[in-house]
Amino acid sequence: MTATDTPIDALGALMRAAQRGDAAAYTELLRSITPRIRRVVLRERAFAGLPEVDDLVQDVLLSVHVARATYDAERPFEPWLLAIVRNRLADGARRYARTGAREINWDHESDVTFGASETNEETAEIGDGRALRAAVRALPEGQREAIELLKLEELSLKEAAAVSGTSVGALKVATHRALRALRRTLATKR
């Protein structure tokens, strides 16, 4: 039997083992449910591209990991999993709608990669590492956390949102405000 056609009841047994800390059972469980999740995502989001489908599948896997304590061994596994999948798909759709309404495409990559002289000048001005560190420390809590997670620890927006417990939108706003505050602070120090 391959990992993808493990019976649903067996998945419940694997989850029970995972709750006890059995990493091998957990790996088998996640490998077994990934194709099932992918099928649901493809059915519900037929318009989505491959990267978005992967994104949603991984989002569900992370949520399964976070919520594994809520699985009740006396209940069937499939409704538990499907409830998480539907919830994450709905969240993904809401996020997509919000992002689409707020953001515009930016095709001038040359400007971002230092093609424009203004960008070079701005970057050169932030040359003092100590001043930058002090300016980051002086930021309000939420803005500092956004900068630390996204710019220093280099987490993705989704990962940073999961760590900080805020939404992706709130993180974007906090980052935008933090960068503006840093620019202002560093400009006054020159």
Add this chain to the structure above:
Amino acid sequence: MMETDRLIEQLAANLEPVEPLRSPGRRAAAFMLGATLYVALLTLALARPGAADRGVDPAVLVPQLVALAASLLAVRAAFASVVPGHDRSTLVWAAIGVVAWVGALAVGAFGFGASAEHAAVLGARHEIWCVALILAGGAPLVAALAALLRRGAPLRPITTATLAAVAVGSLANVAACFWTPHADGISAFFWHGGAILVLVLACAAGAPFVLTWRVARPLATGLARTSNGAV
């Protein structure tokens, strides 16, 4: 974004044993036991002269018993709402409990030909202390309930928070109804009801920030390092 296979490896590598959550009914019963004890102590600590007489007045006592039942149903529904795939009938029972409770309060306030002037209702200054009691006295219960609910899956944060606030509000209202004699039921109905509404709105507004899909920081950092090729 990292490959799904590597994500699975990372999740398995960071796996820790977890204690499965008890059933929503059991969790609700345990919470209600502690919360009812807290409310009883709060009422006894704040009780004014004449408050004991209210405890034997059926017009006051019956709505409070219904409030306790409504609170239990709402807490049970709140705990069930953070369990993926759980039976949704708990929501219906919670709604029935709330309707019964509000109905009992309304009969107590407006029944038997009771009436009050607008000015008397708005000018019932002593009710401000009841509002403070519901909000400040309910805050520790909200915090405790939020901590318990965060152990579950935040599938519908606003619904969960609303149920939790209704549960805490109806419990705190018991203390607010018993701690001091009230001039008339209509003033109490509007002031107490207003305080509970504020509690519900505040909890619903804060829910998306408190009840979130939270990944432990070491795990998320580990995932990011792997995806960046730093490990």
